[in-house]
Amino acid sequence: MKEASFYEKVGEGKVRCGLCRFRCLIADGHRGICAVRENRKGTLFSLVYGKAVAEHVDPVEKKPLYHFQPGSLTYSIATVGCNFRCLHCQNYSISQPEGERLRIAGNDLTPEEAVRRAVAAGCRSISYTYTEPTIFFEYAYDIAILARRAGLRNIFVTNGYITPEALSAIAPYLDAANIDLKGFSERFYREVVHAMLDQVLESILEYKRLGIWIELTTLIIPNWNDSDEDLAGIARFIAQRVGPDTPWHVSQFYPTFKLTDQPRTPIETLRRARQIGLDSGLRFVYEGNVPGAGGENTWCPSCSRLLIRRYGYTIRENLLDAGRCPQCGTLLPGVEQ
Structure with a gap:
């Protein structure tokens, strides 16, 4: 365990976590929404520091990042846990706890060893991905500092729910991020993601303000976030608030986890989304999860x-x-x- 960053004691043994935008109030003996930060007698601990549940060498395009060191390899790493409860999570076996008492799985891996493995594999960056990097912030932060010293770049693949103070702390070492903009209605975020859209939009703008290279991804789910209104809203937000040079990845959904009642996204829907993005002024819109279809x-x-x-x-x-x-x-x- 490692004492957590970004929390304050608020009396009666409770603490207020300031790492993500849920800002959980956590009683003694309990954990936050992420299920990996626990209050023990008024001290908040990260339970996943140094516990890698997944590590792989990936093409950076898999993140997806198309305008960041294209063609390079990135060392991908994750711990268990997440602060979202997406019904369609692809990595639910490691991200979604069964009740509050998530079993802290993972292999011991020091920040020093993670960087050594990344360098040995010929990677040019380290990606904090698969689950949500915000919830293993302390681990990612220590790795990122060592990675920068070794000449590697650092990448977050994230849901965009980090607090401004936590993002500002890691920003000097964070080079790029792919942020999920999962939909464009509060209903979608409330019912499918269990979070708030406005907080994600604010976070995206904060990444931009701090000079971190960002690309955005929307997994298009039939009957949930595939309307012209939703897609045009996302495209306008990116073009007008984030910038027309910001790449937007519109990706194909396939039924998984708790959202198996919707079909795979038709390619025609991705084409429509891409055209909406281009018509809104975006210069780079990519179709994802459909290799060879031409939108990559x-x-x-x-x-x-x-x-x-x-x-x-x-x-x-x-x-x-x-x-x-x-x-x-x-x-x-x-x-x-």
């Missing part, structure tokens, strides 16, 4: 030249010249090195 490629926003051709998470052709279009010289937004 990157085109020059100035001259329409094909710059990066992809199949799934694999880059088949990269024509960028020092990050620029070889035809017109336009610099592709993102992080090349």
Whole structure:
């Protein structure tokens, strides 16, 4: 265990956690919503520090990040637990606890060893992913500092519910994030995610303000968040508030976990979403989870030249010249090195 960051004692043995936007009030002997931060006699502890439940070497495109060190490898790491309760979670076996007393599974892995493994695997970054990096903040923070010293970049794959104070603390070491913007209605967030949309929107803008490269992902679920109104709302928010150069990934849903009553997202819906994004002024909209369907490629926003051709998470052709279009010289937004 490790004493948690971002909490305050509020009397009667209770503590107020300030790590994520739920700001849980936790009584002695209890845990927060994430189920991995526990109050023991007025001291809040992280129960997952150094407990890696998953580690893999992935293409950075899998995060998905298409404009951040394209074609590179990233060392992905996670602990158990999450502060969301998404009905369609793909990684529910490690993210969603069975009741409050989540069993803290995982293998011992020090921050030093995690960085060593990333370097040995030829990775250029470390991704804190699979569950929710916010809930294992202390572990991610210590790894991120060592990773930066070793010449590696750091990536969050996140639901966007971190508090401004916690994000500001890790921002000097955080280079990129893919943030899920799961829908665009409070009803969707309340009933499917069990969180609040406005808090996610505020968080996205905070990432942007701090200069962290961000890409956004929306998993499109039939009959839940696939209306023209919802998709146009997301696209306008990104184009007008975050910036038209922000990549938006619209991904195919498939039935899983507690949301098995909806069909797989039709490719036509992804095409419609992509067109809505482009019509709203976004320059880079990608279709996800449908390899070979044609919506994965990157085109020059100035001259329409094909710059990066992809199949799934694999880059088949990269024509960028020092990050620029070889035809017109336009610099592709993102992080090349």
